[in-house]
Amino acid sequence: MAQLVRLTAAAAETGAGLSPVQGVLFTALGLVLLAIGIAHYRGYRSWVALPQNVRQRWFVTQYTVLAMAWLGAGILLSLVSVPLPSVLGAITLGAGILASVVGIVGLVWLPRLLRPRWLLEMQNDSTLTDRRKARP
Helix, strand or coil: CCHHHHHHHHHHHHCCCHHHHHHHHHHHHHHHHHHHHHHHHHHHHCHCHHHHHHHHCCCCCCCHHHHHHHHHHHHHHHHHCCCCCCCHHHHHHHHHHHHHHHHHHHHCCCCCHHHHHHHHHHHHHHHHHHHHCCCC
């Protein structure tokens, strides 16, 4: 932690950081990802996570869109940490990195604690499971 505080303090002293254009672009990207992820957590377009729809798109899992919320939060927290004082900035940066890691892992899997209720109900629905097993 002390090393991270020294690194953020050194970066602040040298003026290393984002240009205003980069800040605006990353903020917009973070907000878009966060909005898409939160909408999906709330159930908007939850049909995308149905097993038959996921199977049609080999690169998409039931968690891919949910992971966008974590990736967006990670980007925004990392951006917010730039102008903050060293200790608070380091804590915010650590939270941003943690959210980003959850988002990256969430592209393929999320623990039950982080899954929305509608997805848990869909995964526990025996009629969907039976149909999935019946298909060749």
